[in-house]
Amino acid sequence: MSESSGAALPSESERRLYQQILDQGGRVSFREAVEQDPTGVLRLMELGLLVHDAADQALTAVNPRAVSDRISAELRAEGTRMLLRAEEMPTLLEDLTHAYDATPRRADRSSVVQHVDRTEQIRHRVLQLASEAYEEELSLHPGGAGPADQLEAALERKRRFLESGASVRTVYEPTALLDETTVRWAERVTGWGGRFRTLSEPFSRMLIFDRRIAVVPASADNSSAAFIEDPAVVSFLVAAFERDWERAERIRWRSAEHEGESVVPVHEQVGRLLAQGLTQKTIASRLGLGERTVAAHISRLRELHDAETLFQLGWQMRGAGERED
Structure with missing residues (x-):
């Protein structure tokens, strides 16, 4: 040993x-x-x-x-x-x-449904679930990303989660884009492969971890939450999230955090190398990422560019690069 x-x-x-x-x-x-x-x-x-x-x-x-x-x-x-x-x-x-x-x-x-009434205990339980998740996090956040101090504490954990090849998809209300804290958070997480959309229709807060457990409000003021582990109910809520996700609008983030600097998000680096004809394995080696992480970035790029095949995505990325030049 x-x-x-x-x-x-x-x-x-x-x-x-x-x-x-x-x-x-x-x-x-x-x-x-x-x-x-x-x-x-x-x-x-x-x-x-x-x-x-x-x-x-x-x-x-x-x-x-x-x-x-x-x-x-x-x-x-x-x-x-x-x-x-x-x-x-x-x-x-x-x-x-x-x-x-x-x-x-x-x-x-x-119990397949656990009710938690205190805000501190709700946050404690959600923190546990976020720490234990290893595959996917789906969330509906009508009010934006949340307090800045809590977001900063969660930033490193979110980065490790995404770089392990996991998936993060979040839906906000359009008004959330007017909140500087939310925008800066979303820009950082997008750079690691997270995906965000906005939905103009009314929707309720919801979190789903690994399609195994869902968290929904149990009171109108969000002071109480229900943690649901029933597979049938969780599956129903995942389907509801997917319907909202499909209706939501995509967001193309433009980071204003580093004015005067050339800040290229990871997914854009992947796209540029893909446009050069490099394989997924070679891109992973070039950027020092895992192949699953590169695959997640490619999946996001295909969605952003409406590309049905990898060849089509590479062609579109090559064309985009030529237009920028």
Whole structure:
């Protein structure tokens, strides 16, 4: 076992700290935890087993399954030498997974619909779901992206999520484009492969993670939320999102954040290389991205340019480049 591979696992003291946090419901005060074991807290945050919520200065325990998946992917990227270690990772974190499943907090999820009434608890639960998602996030946000401080704290997590090959699609009201915070957030996330549209029709707030669990308002003032895990209901809500998405208008973001600088979003870099005739694999190598990430950017470009085939997209991107020159 190499030193680098061993460094990917929490020590015995860090495991005990994680289990103590689970015993307190999976959420503790950041200050109190740091006073107890500052090194252990920082290490668990580095591993992704704890997430710091800057808004209320709290630490939230993350499902070790999500951490296991992420670490396994990183180990596989190191090559054949680390492949066996990556396959063993779920077993190596099995004790933490059992502890996570056994915590009383899990009892609340035995129901297919869980109602949460306090805004702080709603945000805490959504933060957990966002940290555990690994494939897709769909959302309807009629009021825009949200408070700037919360967005800044979530920015790095959103970048890692998209660069892993996951998908993010968001629908706003047209008025959201007048909000500077929302525009700047959307520009950043679009550069990593996120997709945004605007819908002029009235619609309600909704979040869907991995087509597995949906979050919808349970009161008119959004002070209460319903977390739905019934597969049939979630499937129905996904279909409703897709209908809204198809009716919504596409947005071509133009970043005004770096005036005077040449800021080329990742998807545009992919398009330029595609126009040069490079293959998906070569583009991934050139930009230092995973092939799944490049595939996600190509999918977004095909939608933006209404291209039915990869050849047609490359032709259109080549023509666009010539017009710009």
